[in-house]
Amino acid sequence: MTELLLSHLEDCSTPQYFCFAIRCEECGEYWYSVTTPFTKANAAAENRSKKELYEALYQREKERARKAAGQEGKERFSLCPICHRLICDSCFLICEEMDMCRACAKRLKEDGEPVNR
Ligand SMILES: [Zn+2]
Ligand SMILES: [Zn+2]
Structure with missing residues (x-):
């Protein structure tokens, strides 16, 4: 489920x-997931000469934020077992x-209550 969510995350x-x-x-x-600031945003803007270093830091923090967003999304989304959406x-x-x-519930004439109304 987490893998699927991660593949659906829009950046x-x-x-x-x-x-x-x-x-x-x-x-x-x-x-939208909670926004996480890039901790070195100011430094990166001021130190153009260290661009490569900050790029790497940015990517590392971004990957961490992406995983956190996947976890967060898991609390709010479900995979439908019928249509797989x-x-x-x-x-x-x-x-x-x-x-x-x-x-699917409508199509199969099933009654149910939304998880979150
Ligand atoms: Zn919806
Ligand atoms: Zn469905």
């Missing part, structure tokens, strides 16, 4: 901070026999 990072987004494949709403908590229903997305 919204800037040179100053890291941020990632996931789009619900049912409602199309974007969820990534679904936000507002579109994911707790049904009697198997939890599934809103669209």
Whole structure:
């Protein structure tokens, strides 16, 4: 699940901070991870001569932020077992026999309550 989430993360990072987004494949709403500032943003802007060093630091912190965003997203998204799409908590229903997305529940005539209403 974490791997899948990581592959769905959209990079919204800037040179100053890291941020990632996931789009619900049912409602199309974007969820944004918490933004983490690049700790060396100011130093990197002032020390152009050390560009390569700061580039490497940036990539390292970004990878860390990406993993954290994946963890965070896991709390808010579910994989629908029927259509295999990534679904936000507002579109994911707790049904009697198997939890599934809103669209599948409608198609299969299953009743359920959203995880997050
Ligand atoms: Zn949704
Ligand atoms: Zn589904």
